Amino acid sequence: MKRLRLISYLAIAMIVFATIIGIINLVRLYNHEKKVMTQTIKECVENALVLEMVGRMEKSSAAEQSFIRLNDFIEFSQQRNGRIAQTDSVRTSLISIMRFGLEFPDDDSKENRTMLDSLFKRELSRHDLHPSFAAIESVGSPKPAVSDVWTINYMIRPSKTPDYVVYVASLSGKVLSRMWGIILPFVSVILIMSFLIAYLLKTIGRIRTIEQMKDDFTHNMTHELKTPVAVAYSAADSMLRYYDQSDEARNRQFLKIIMQRLSFLAGMIENILSMSMERFKTMKLKIEQVALKPIVEEIAAMMELKADKGIKMEIDVPDNLSVMADSLHLGNVLSNLMDNAVKYSGDSVEINIKANSSSIEISDNGIGIDKSDLPYIFDKFYRVSSGDRYEVGGYGLGLFYVKQIVELLGWSIEVTSKPRQGTKFIIRFKSHEER
Numbered sequence: 001m002k003r004l005r006l007i008s009y010l011a012i013a014m015i016v017f018a019t020i021i022g023i024i025n026l027v028r029l030y031n032h033e034k035k036v037m038t039q040t041i042k043e044c045v046e047n048a049l050v051l052e053m054v055g056r057m058e059k060s061s062a063a064e065q066s067f068i069r070l071n072d073f074i075e076f077s078q079q080r081n082g083r084i085a086q087t088d089s090v091r092t093s094l095i096s097i098m099r100f101g102l103e104f105p106d107d108d109s110k111e112n113r114t115m116l117d118s119l120f121k122r123e124l125s126r127h128d129l130h131p132s133f134a135a136i137e138s139v140g141s142p143k144p145a146v147s148d149v150w151t152i153n154y155m156i157r158p159s160k161t162p163d164y165v166v167y168v169a170s171l172s173g174k175v176l177s178r179m180w181g182i183i184l185p186f187v188s189v190i191l192i193m194s195f196l197i198a199y200l201l202k203t204i205g206r207i208r209t210i211e212q213m214k215d216d217f218t219h220n221m222t223h224e225l226k227t228p229v230a231v232a233y234s235a236a237d238s239m240l241r242y243y244d245q246s247d248e249a250r251n252r253q254f255l256k257i258i259m260q261r262l263s264f265l266a267g268m269i270e271n272i273l274s275m276s277m278e279r280f281k282t283m284k285l286k287i288e289q290v291a292l293k294p295i296v297e298e299i300a301a302m303m304e305l306k307a308d309k310g311i312k313m314e315i316d317v318p319d320n321l322s323v324m325a326d327s328l329h330l331g332n333v334l335s336n337l338m339d340n341a342v343k344y345s346g347d348s349v350e351i352n353i354k355a356n357s358s359s360i361e362i363s364d365n366g367i368g369i370d371k372s373d374l375p376y377i378f379d380k381f382y383r384v385s386s387g388d389r390y391e392v393g394g395y396g397l398g399l400f401y402v403k404q405i406v407e408l409l410g411w412s413i414e415v416t417s418k419p420r421q422g423t424k425f426i427i428r429f430k431s432h433e434e435r
Contacts, residue, residue: 008200015193022186029182033175037129038152044123045136045154045166052116124168131169139165213381225265232261285326285408292360293317295327296353299335303342303351310348317355323429329405336398337362337425344423363424369417377415378403 121134133146136154139162143151148170153162176183235257244250293315300313323330341351345366354361369377369384376382380400406413406427417423 005204008204012197012200015197019190019193022190026179026183026186029179030175033178034172037171037175038150040127040129041124041150041152041166041168042154044120044127044129045152045164046156047123048116048120048136049156049164051119055115129171129174131171133167133169135167137165137167139163141165143167216381216383228261228264232258232265235261283408285329287324287326287409289322290325290327290330292321292323292355293319295331296334296355299331299338300351300353302335303338307342309342309345311342312348312350314350314352317353317360321355321357325409326405330409333402333405333427334362336402340398341366341423358430359426359428361424361426363422365422368419368421368423369415370419374415374417378413 117135120136124131124134133144133149135144137144144167146167146169150168150170152166152168154164154166155161156163235254239251239254296315296317300315304311304313338351338353341362341364342349345364350365352361352363373384377384378399380397382400403413411430412428414426414428415423416426
């Protein structure tokens, strides 16, 4: 168990480490893709500036030869690939244009500003970028009242202060969509590994519970077996040490005690063997018409005889009531339920047994069962460990046996209980599906 736990924790640590590394790499990839997209936006700015300035040159009466050559070059580039070639000659020509005094249109030239924004959006569209907001502003202009925007400084001359400030509505969604082929497998692996980790931890918890139940069972079984063995050993030892051939009554009494204890041990062993699920699967019940009241009265009398506390039995079972069952196992079921009512009670106990054609109820005024324990009381080896209940003899197989027999008979069993108010078991003679 310790080795499994160590391996599990090591595997979890490795998965967490791999997840962290994966997230770091995704962040780096996102930043790289954002940088590439930012560079694309700058190229769109450059194209828009060139086109806007050429438009103004065409309207200018003082068109220089260099402007004409630039215009011809731009037209040639657009005819070849539908966009301005991003070459050093274009950037160099753009710098030359700015030296001639064609700067960014001021606030009064709204027509030029509108044209520039329109050209900028068109260039973005050519690159399959469609932000909800895009604008080119001069340095020092107030930031647009738009939330979640990318701010990009654009410089025509390298190593100089920004010439323009570009505002573009966040394109994070576009960046993530380009990364989808990597994000989807990564997220899928993380979800699968998270499920496996949760399942592994749950399995480890179950194994620990089973180990605890096994230890409890071993402790309880040892305690249960030691008592009859000790009594039989004492009786046999007394016969050997103080054997008196003339005292036949005394000898018979010792032999009777030995036989009773050995019979008790045989019954315990048989009960343990009968708890095997394989045995339950192959068990064949002797189904016959069984009168219920005689069995109930016989078991009740046996409980009153062997109990070391006051017992008050209230039996309300019709004389002519009978059920289709195996009489031996039905008696064991009722005996287990009544025995628990006696064990888990105070100095005295009241047990009420009611039956009709559809069910039998066995209720008591004992110490009851906590709500948190109720779902597990029919599990193999499970024993309530709170309060003084753990001190009661047993090995957690009685109610498991009851549940298995009841289901083999095609019946069902229910339990309701409240601490310090008692417990009620209801066995329904027909399954839920048949009712």
